[in-house]
Amino acid sequence: MTDVTLIVNGETKTASVPPETTLLKMLREDLNYTGSKLGCDVGDCGACTVLVDGLAVNACLMLAGQAEGKEILTIEGLSTLEKYHPIQKAFEDVAALQCGFCGPGMIMTTKALIDQDEDVTRQNIKDALSGNLCRCTGYTKIIEGVIDAYQEITGKKLPEIKPRAA
Amino acid sequence: MIRRGKGVGCMWYPIGFTVLANPSAATVKVNEDGTATLLTGTVETGQGSLTVLAQIAAEELGVSTDDIHVVSADTDTTPMDTGAIASRTTYVTGNAIKLAAANAKQILFEVAAPLLEVQPNQLEAVDRKIQVQYFPQRCLPIADVALQAQFVMGRPPIGSASYNPPTVGMDPETGQGKPFSTYVYATQCAEVEVDDETGEVDVIYMSAAHDCGTAINPMLVEGQIEGGISMGIGFALQEEMLFDDKGLQLNPNLTNYIMPTSLDMPEIDVDIVENFDPTGPFGAKGVGEPTAVPTAAAICNAIFDAVGVRITSLPATAEKVLRAIKEKNDNDQKILPAAE
Ligand code: FES
Ligand code: FES
Secondary structure, eight states: OEEEEEETEEEEEEEOOOOTHHHIIIIIIIIIOOSSSSSSSSSOOOOTTEEEETTEEEETTTTTGGGGOEEEEEEGGGOOSOOOOOOHHHHHTTTTOOOOHHHHHHHHHHHHHHOSSSSOHHHHHHHTTSSSOOOOSTTHHHHHHHHHHHHHHOOOOOOOOOOOOO | EEEEEEEEEEEEEEEOOOOSOOOOEEEEETTTTSEEEEEEEEOOOOOOOHHHHHHHHHHHHOOOOGEEEEEETTTTOOOOSOSSSOOIIIIIIIIHHHHHHHHHHHHHHHHHHHHHTTTTTGGGEEEEEEEEEEEEEEEEHHHOOOHHIIIISOOOEEEEEEOOOOOOOTTTTTOOOOEEEEEEEEEEEEEEETTTTHHHTTEEEEEEEOOBSSSSSSHHHHHHHHHHHOOOOOOOIIOOOOOOTSBBBBBSSTTTTTOOOOOOOOEEEHHHHHHHHTSSGGGOOOOGGGGGGHHHHHHHHHHHHSSSSSOOSSOOOOHHHHHHHHHHHHHHHHSSSSOO
């Protein structure tokens, strides 16, 4: 067993875990942050996405020990009891999610994309989300939700796409 | 070379099977503050059915959807439901809920009628009020009527009902009958790009026109259609369960079982073709499964339009499409007249 200390959503947390423990397992099972989901455990689905020092990471592919001392942001760190995070609000407004299983991962990926502070196009959004699988929505409304959140948070406008000729 | 093609796929789909018992039931209780509690056995799996069912109850009671508290999917407290299957929830469970809400409303009407000095059948429930038809100023708040019903008249405004699309047995001789209550129809069009040197297919645009009866919640209908299209694209081009000769799946994981990602999704236009079905709740039918039915057909037709080959086994992977293109080219060459 090794002691691993993480800063999760601003709070310092320590747990004693076997060395092969993934960051996801430690978050879910030792620290009780069950918002990040276990979909595949091999890096295919993105349901486990968390931010490690601001970068979107598949928590199932990172060992807990590799995250020692780092700042972890999980879905639990976004909303407060009073208020949704603007990304969550945008997702809710457009009904971006259906079963919601992909939701925490989608939202954390979106957070990382918006936090980059760069101009974003529709194609960038599709690229960013391509590591997050969703079986329900066809991604269409998720992309709409990301666009709304991006515009709301950054105050920028996404380049309009021309509607197709009828 | 990249070649473009367009294709169309059409379908019909049955809603509310009638060959077997297919019941749903519901209880609607109007509370003394004017809200209502709805008990239904159906399961929300993300399709938004509880929202739509609350909308149905709210519309019948003349209150806001926010006023409906839904308790679902727990047979300790709710009636049993046949299930969130066969695209039946809005239609069958929705009908049960509409009937249950109507029963609760009838009690409110009977309680309000003497207070408003009219007959119960002259009343309507609108905007959280029980009011006299054509005389909306003669009204009482629904909360007051519910309070009166409970504490003065001793008639709690609770309605229960069940709905079972009339079961019709099949004729054992001919195999004919009326297996479903109603049907929905849809057409989807696909535009694809096919690389005739690699066989790779890219769906660049889909349009989908769906009849679902009345679209009780158009945003959720769109979500269903877009999700169905992504499943249809996976079915058409990517997804295949592979088994070894002992029947074990060779690709039981997302590494080898390839489903669409955000990059595989085309631009989608959704067209909801509204159509009132008199047997459905407020004219609604259903939309779930039908959304994935015509997609693969439209895509395969578009592949044919682009490169002139018919793919008859799915998924239409790049290998299959390329093989078909090569075969076609070989055959085309064979029929060229020999040079003199
Ligand atoms: S659980 Fe980590 S990518 Fe699927
Ligand atoms: S909403 Fe169900 S997987 Fe994305």
